[in-house]
Amino acid sequence: MNNYPKSTKLISVKKCLAYSLTFMSIEQVYAAQLTPYTNLEIKGGVTLGASETQANSWYDRDSGQLDSLSGLSLADSVFSLDIATDSNFSYKVHGQASENTESSLGVTEFWANYRPITSSKYRHNFRFGSFYPSMSLENNDTAWTSTYSNNFSAINSWFAEELKVSGLEWSITRPGRAFRSKYSLKGVGGLFIGNDAIGSIISWRGFSLHSAQTNIGDRVYFANYPSLQSGALVRQPNWVNPYLELDNRIGHYLGGHIKHRSGAEVRLYHYDNNGDPLVVKHQQYAWDTRFDTISLFYPIAKDTQFLAQWLLGNTIMGDNAVNVDYRAWFSMVSHDIENYKVSLRYDNYDTVDKDQLAGDNNNGHGEAITLSLANQVNSELNLRFEVTGLNSFQANRADLNQETYTKDAVYQVTAMYRW
Incomplete structure (x- = not known):
């Protein structure tokens, strides 16, 4: 997160543009060194934006829940590096250049895949590293971006900020074609460490809509509310580092995917970081956070798609110092007309304060x-032209x-180039 006022944003813009130009040149400079097993995809561009907001955004340590950058800025530029091998292992790295994260340039995900070859019709896959669990059907483009919009839904904007597991995932797939079925089924299970402080930012700032993915190791800042660093919250600063391991406990998630041969798909996940809310290390509490989420993709017609997602969960910090129920959902219709794609999305979210701590009201709605x-x-x-209105x-x-x-x-016009 930027540690300076907006008056010095131009410095950040110049730095980010320099990083972006570096991204743009990677493919040309190293093309001769890329093997047949290696694929590098780069997506970068610029955004012309204007905003009508009461306050600056959370990344400027204020309370705004939309991106408040105005004028010309660097669009979130990303890269995806895939490395195959002659073995059953493959590797993936995602990274970005962004003005809305603490580090202007960073890695957002990396993992190793292991796909054993067996005589069974069932397919197994293991991945180990730091990554998003596959809960989203909205974030379907390079490096967990979206083809539907610049700004993600409130659910996936929160995932982009605070959800990132570091551990081992196992999935087993029953391909429909192999079993002469219209449906393909997948079961997913993961064990992870870290992600102990997840829940912090939606408890105080609430949900938000944006495209800023937190780099691995980065902090996410928000407003310096008077309730922080005083009373029962005396040890809580106005930032969160979602990747720290604090309580030496292992979290888990379980998921199931059902996909019809028409393309329709449903994903159901349960997440529990198994946090000990009484542990405090490195100025961070280990929040006890759990949620359930359902994602849906349905092709209404050849060129028209419907997407939706629901989220329901709870997070607790300290000796019930913070106890917040949260829920969010969105629905979206997207239609392709020749070379055009038009998408319309509605988001709805709530945070419900359940603790009795005076002077720290976490209720919110949007x-x-x-x-x-x-x-x-x-x-x-x-x-792309995009407008987001938020009450x-x-x-x-x-x-x-x-x-x-x-x-x-927020109004945005974005030019994005893909290599």
């Missing part, structure tokens, strides 16, 4: 509509002498 119109000019260049309530904004109810909007 509704947002996002309209995105993209033109695939050619195989490399994509132009939100966050009780603790009153502690910052801000209006608790706000109506915010």
